[in-house]
Amino acid sequence: MSPWVSAVMAAALGAGTVRARLRLHALPVLAAGDAPPPAGGSAAKAPVPGPRRRLLTARGVAVGAGVYAAACAHADREGLDVLELLPADLPAEDALGLLRLVDPAAYRQDRLAAGRGAGCAVLVSEDVLARSGTDPDVPRDRADLLALTRRLKEYATASTDLAVAPGLSVGTAGPGGGAAGLRAQGLPAGLLSAARLGGLALLAAAAVRDGRWGAAAAGLYCVQPALVLGTGGPLHPADLARASLVRPLRSLGAGLRTAVEARSFQEAAEQDRRAGYAAELADGTDRFFEPRRSHCPWCGSSRLSVRVRMPDLLQGKPGRFTLEECGSCGHVFQNPRLTVEGLDFYYRDFYDGRGGEGAGTVFGRLGPHYRARAAMPAPYGRPATWLDVGTGHGHFCDVAREVWPQTRFDGLDMGEGVREAERRGWVATGYQGQFPDLAAKLAGQYEAVSMYHYLEHTRDPFAELDAAAQVLVPGGYLLIELPDPQSRMARLLGPHWLPWFQPQHQHLIPAGNLRAALSERGFTVLAEQHGPAHQHNDFVGAVALTANRLAPDPHSPWADPAALRPTRRAARQAVRAAALPALAAAGLLDAVRSAAARRTDGGNAYRMLARKEAG
Numbered sequence: 001m002s003p004w005v006s007a008v009m010a011a012a013l014g015a016g017t018v019r020a021r022l023r024l025h026a027l028p029v030l031a032a033g034d035a036p037p038p039a040g041g042s043a044a045k046a047p048v049p050g051p052r053r054r055l056l057t058a059r060g061v062a063v064g065a066g067v068y069a070a071a072c073a074h075a076d077r078e079g080l081d082v083l084e085l086l087p088a089d090l091p092a093e094d095a096l097g098l099l100r101l102v103d104p105a106a107y108r109q110d111r112l113a114a115g116r117g118a119g120c121a122v123l124v125s126e127d128v129l130a131r132s133g134t135d136p137d138v139p140r141d142r143a144d145l146l147a148l149t150r151r152l153k154e155y156a157t158a159s160t161d162l163a164v165a166p167g168l169s170v171g172t173a174g175p176g177g178g179a180a181g182l183r184a185q186g187l188p189a190g191l192l193s194a195a196r197l198g199g200l201a202l203l204a205a206a207a208v209r210d211g212r213w214g215a216a217a218a219g220l221y222c223v224q225p226a227l228v229l230g231t232g233g234p235l236h237p238a239d240l241a242r243a244s245l246v247r248p249l250r251s252l253g254a255g256l257r258t259a260v261e262a263r264s265f266q267e268a269a270e271q272d273r274r275a276g277y278a279a280e281l282a283d284g285t286d287r288f289f290e291p292r293r294s295h296c297p298w299c300g301s302s303r304l305s306v307r308v309r310m311p312d313l314l315q316g317k318p319g320r321f322t323l324e325e326c327g328s329c330g331h332v333f334q335n336p337r338l339t340v341e342g343l344d345f346y347y348r349d350f351y352d353g354r355g356g357e358g359a360g361t362v363f364g365r366l367g368p369h370y371r372a373r374a375a376m377p378a379p380y381g382r383p384a385t386w387l388d389v390g391t392g393h394g395h396f397c398d399v400a401r402e403v404w405p406q407t408r409f410d411g412l413d414m415g416e417g418v419r420e421a422e423r424r425g426w427v428a429t430g431y432q433g434q435f436p437d438l439a440a441k442l443a444g445q446y447e448a449v450s451m452y453h454y455l456e457h458t459r460d461p462f463a464e465l466d467a468a469a470q471v472l473v474p475g476g477y478l479l480i481e482l483p484d485p486q487s488r489m490a491r492l493l494g495p496h497w498l499p500w501f502q503p504q505h506q507h508l509i510p511a512g513n514l515r516a517a518l519s520e521r522g523f524t525v526l527a528e529q530h531g532p533a534h535q536h537n538d539f540v541g542a543v544a545l546t547a548n549r550l551a552p553d554p555h556s557p558w559a560d561p562a563a564l565r566p567t568r569r570a571a572r573q574a575v576r577a578a579a580l581p582a583l584a585a586a587g588l589l590d591a592v593r594s595a596a597a598r599r600t601d602g603g604n605a606y607r608m609l610a611r612k613e614a615g
Helices: 003-026 067-078 092-101 126-132 142-153 178-184 189-209 211-229 240-245 247-281 340-347 353-363 367-375 395-403 417-424 461-471 488-496 511-520 538-550 566-600
Strands: 053-057 082-087 121-125 160-165 304-311 320-326 332-334 385-389 408-413 430-432 446-452 472-483 523-529 605-612
Touching: 003 092, 003 189, 003 211, 053 067, 053 126, 053 142, 067 082, 067 121, 067 160, 082 142, 092 211, 092 240, 092 247, 121 126, 121 142, 126 142, 126 417, 142 178, 178 189, 178 247, 189 211, 189 247, 189 566, 211 240, 211 247, 240 247, 247 353, 304 488, 367 395, 385 395, 385 461, 395 408, 408 417, 417 430, 446 461, 461 472, 461 511, 472 511, 488 538, 511 523, 511 605, 538 566
Parallel strands: 082 160, 385 408, 385 446, 408 430, 446 472
Antiparallel strands: 053 121, 082 121, 304 320, 320 332, 472 605, 523 605
16 A cells, blocks of 8 residues: 555544544533423423423433523524534544534534434424424434434524533433434445445555554544543543544444444335336336437427437436437437336436435535525516425525525425425425416516526426416516536536436527527526536546446345345445545546636536516
8 A cells, every 4th residue: 555545544534633623612512501401201391481492302311400491591592493412421433423524613504404413412492393293202212313303404494503511411322323323314324334444444454554654544543532522622422531442443343333234224125115116117118218209399400319328327227318419409308208107217216215315415515506596686686586496395495595585485396395395494385286387376476486407307498488487577587507518528428427317307408599498488688607507516427427337236126136146246346446536536627627617607507597578
C-alpha cells in the first residue's frame, strides 16, 4: 500500500476529529429545571405555558428530576415543536455517530435535514403528534424512537432541534446502533457495514506495511473517541476509556453483526416482492410498450434516428429502451414509449417502497437548487399564490417558503405523497391527479405555476402546457426546469448520461422548442438559465450507472435468481469496491464541470421563466 494512502487516511481522520469536537461544543444544553417531571409512563402531558407537549422516552431510559420542565422551558423559549433530548452519558460510538450526521449549528435552519437524535427521549407538541398520527403511549425502544424522530421532523421542519439534557440517562435502554438503528435513520445498513469493515482492513494493512503514516492513522482511529469526548464538552460517555482501548475490536464485531443483520432483514423483506415480480414478469415485458411511432410527437416530421439505446440502468429491471431524435426539430423521445401499465411497473419501488428512502435522501439534498428556482421570478413580481406541479412530497414548496414567506404554496401530483405533504404542512392544499384533468377546476387561481423536472416524465407535454395556461391568471408566471438533450455530456457519456433517466423520461425537449411552444400559448419568455440549472451529477452518475450495469443488485426482487449465487455476489462486491475510487475521481471532475457550466452557462439542464400575457 502506498504511504500516500495512509497519509490521506490520517488526514481524513484528523479532519473528522476536529469537526466532531466543534460540533460537540455547539450542542445546546438544557438549563437546570426546578420542577419535577410527571410521574409514571413513557409519556405525560405538559402543564406549562405555550403548546401542550408530551415527553416520549425509550424503554429503560432514566429521566431525572427537572428534565421535563427544563425541556419545556427550552422549547418555549426557542419556539420548538420537537426537541430531541440527548443523555449526557450517551455511549461513545453513538455520540460519534450522531456528530458525524448532525451539524448542531445548522440543523434547525435546514428544513430538509433528516430528523436525528439518540433515540432516548423526545419532547413533542400535541399538534405535531396529531398531524403525524403518532400515539405517544406506545412503548418504544431506541430504534423505534430514532425512526419516530425522523418522522416528527417532517411535520416541524423549521421548529425541530436537539439539546443535551444533563439529568437524562441511557439507563438500561440498550444500544442504539446496529442494523435496526441504521434502518430507523434511513441509512443503508449493509453498505455502511461494508464500508466500516473495508476501512478497518485498510487501517490494519496501513499499520503493518506503511510505517509512520500507517501507525499514525491506526493510532488516531483508536484515540479518536478520547480526543473528541474526553476533553470537555456536554457529553460524558461512561464507556469512553473502553471505547478507545479496544475500538478496532469493537468496530470489527459491530460491523460483522450489522452486516449479518442487514443481509437477513433484506432477504426477508424481499421475499414477498420477489414472488409478485416473478408472476408479473412471467409473460415478458413486450406488453409494457406501445407500437413504435413513425413521426415526431413534437413537429410531426418522419426524419427520426436512434439517439441512444439502453437497459434500465437505474433499477436493473428487465427491458430495453430506445430514445429517438427528430432530424427536423431536435426533439428526443422514448420510442416505442411505455404504456400506462409499463410506467406503473417501472416506477414501482423507485420513489416509494424499496427505493423510497433513497429517493427521499436525494430530494433532501437539493435545498440550494430549490432556493435558486424559487428566487427566479423575484426581479419581475411577487406571486401570492403558487402551484407546484409534480410536487412529490412537497420538498420544493417547503423550502420556497423561506424565499416567499407570504406566498401560498399548493402542490399537485399523481402519487399519495401530495396528501402527506398537506398533512405535514409543506403545501397548503394538495391535489392528487393528472394536471390536465384538474385544470378546469383550478382555472385562473394561481399567479405562479412551476414544473421542475416534470414535463420530461409526462406523456403529452403540450397538454401540460395548455393546463398551465388555463390555471394561471393573466400576468402570471410559468417556471419550468428540464434536462437539456443538447448538453455536450449527453453525447460524451452516451447511455450512461444520468438525465436520460430511462425508462422514466418520455420527452427531452430542446430549449428552442419549449420557447416556441410557450409563445404559441400566449407566453413571453422573461428569463432562461442554463449554467445555474446545472446538476452536479454527470460523472458520478455515469460511474454509478456503469457499476449498476456491470453488477446489478442481486437482492432486487426482479433479479434473476442466479444473481444470488456466491460468485455473482462476489462479482458485485468487487465492482462496488472498484467503483469507490472511481466515484471519488468522478466527484472531482463534477466539481470542475459544475464550475465551468456556471461560468459558460452550458450545463446539463435549463430553467425558463415565462409570463402569461393578457388577451
